[in-house]
Amino acid sequence: MTKPLALSQGDPAGIGPELALKAWSRRRETALPAFLYLGDPRILQARASMLGLDVPIETAAPETAASVFADALPVFAIDAALQVAPGEPDSGTAPGTIAAIDMAVKFTMRGKTAAVVTNPIAKSVLYGAGFGFPGHTEYLAELSRRETGTTLRPVMMLACSALKVVPVTIHIPLKDVPEALTHDLIVETIRITARDLSARLGIVRPRLAVAGLNPHAGEQGTIGREDEEIVRPALEALREEGFDIAGPLPADTMFHRAARERYDAAICMYHDQALIPVKTLGFEEGVNVTLGLPFIRTSPDHGTAFDIAQRGIADPGSLEAALRLAATMAERAA
Numbered sequence: 001m002t003k004p005l006a007l008s009q010g011d012p013a014g015i016g017p018e019l020a021l022k023a024w025s026r027r028r029e030t031a032l033p034a035f036l037y038l039g040d041p042r043i044l045q046a047r048a049s050m051l052g053l054d055v056p057i058e059t060a061a062p063e064t065a066a067s068v069f070a071d072a073l074p075v076f077a078i079d080a081a082l083q084v085a086p087g088e089p090d091s092g093t094a095p096g097t098i099a100a101i102d103m104a105v106k107f108t109m110r111g112k113t114a115a116v117v118t119n120p121i122a123k124s125v126l127y128g129a130g131f132g133f134p135g136h137t138e139y140l141a142e143l144s145r146r147e148t149g150t151t152l153r154p155v156m157m158l159a160c161s162a163l164k165v166v167p168v169t170i171h172i173p174l175k176d177v178p179e180a181l182t183h184d185l186i187v188e189t190i191r192i193t194a195r196d197l198s199a200r201l202g203i204v205r206p207r208l209a210v211a212g213l214n215p216h217a218g219e220q221g222t223i224g225r226e227d228e229e230i231v232r233p234a235l236e237a238l239r240e241e242g243f244d245i246a247g248p249l250p251a252d253t254m255f256h257r258a259a260r261e262r263y264d265a266a267i268c269m270y271h272d273q274a275l276i277p278v279k280t281l282g283f284e285e286g287v288n289v290t291l292g293l294p295f296i297r298t299s300p301d302h303g304t305a306f307d308i309a310q311r312g313i314a315d316p317g318s319l320e321a322a323l324r325l326a327a328t329m330a331e332r333a334a
């Protein structure tokens, strides 16, 4: 891969800068693909000094990043002009955090970088600065729309070696889930998932297992009606289109080892139903992938971890997995 990956800084008060520094330091032993860090180099330098990480940092552009990467961590400078205290989130950092995402998408959409990899953001910090999107997933779809003029539906997938999961509804309160679950949302989410599992990850006819919303998938409609009235008809329509789908299945029994062997991805009805199993099975190597975009985007599965941002103990494994998966997908797409 000759083009670098575009890595956004994420919330600079979180562990994103530390992860980038550590991932770069381990680049040889982990055979890491080259990345260009988009963020404020002074914040990165300050974090390296604070944590005692001896990492040379060099200003670079997409065209020079891959050659710089062997000897220094290449940074495309986004000037935040701020002092940032690790572990102390501040809405004043939001413009720089957002600018790094914007630039990563711009470079990738214009073919200068191979894929977008995002360090974690704290949603509440960005909301405090007026950011109007639930998270990266929805914001990246909006950036795509601005570039292409086409509105699309982004789909969140979390993947570790043991499991892939897709939540149909994402960052909404639990009480709003039943109303948000519509026939069209389920059908469209599954179509996008199947298409991208095939196109982006090479799983030709993916086997999908779909969780019901209610305990025991509604127990034939006696514990909630949504599984019979919304989920099952959506799956039947998809089976008629030729998709390989099981469900609606009781969510509590579809993640044990033998059950996982029967499918390539689990489709879940809400955030925690999907993310609890994948983070339990593979927190250290889990990757968040956005499907349905015109470019590749991955991210670590974890958040900003403000609680450890001053301690130097953050594990870069999930970011490294996100970088590697982005590079693999980019190679497949090339």
Ligand SMILES: NC(=O)C1=CN([C@@H]2O[C@H](COP(=O)(O)OP(=O)(O)OC[C@H]3O[C@@H](n4cnc5c(N)ncnc54)[C@H](O)[C@@H]3O)[C@@H](O)[C@H]2O)C=CC1
Residues within 6 Å of the ligand: 015, 119, 120, 121, 122, 123, 124, 136, 288, 299, 300, 301, 302, 303, 304, 305, 306, 307, 308, 313, 314, 315, 316, 317, 318
């Ligand atoms: N892709 C993204 O941008 C994501 C952002 N978030 C955001 O992160 C913020 C904090 O969320 P939390 O629920 O606290 O989850 P978190 O993942 O930041 O932290 C949960 C626990 O795991 C630990 N942890 C996380 N990553 C680690 C790593 N690499 N090495 C060692 N320990 C690690 C933390 O110290 C903490 O104890 C929230 O504002 C949330 O919005 C959460 C998930 C993904």
Ligand SMILES: NCC(=O)COP(=O)(O)O
Residues within 6 Å of the ligand: 121, 134, 135, 136, 137, 138, 275, 288, 299
């Ligand atoms: N819980 C997953 C998460 O918060 C990641 O969201 P996004 O920022 O990738 O949309």
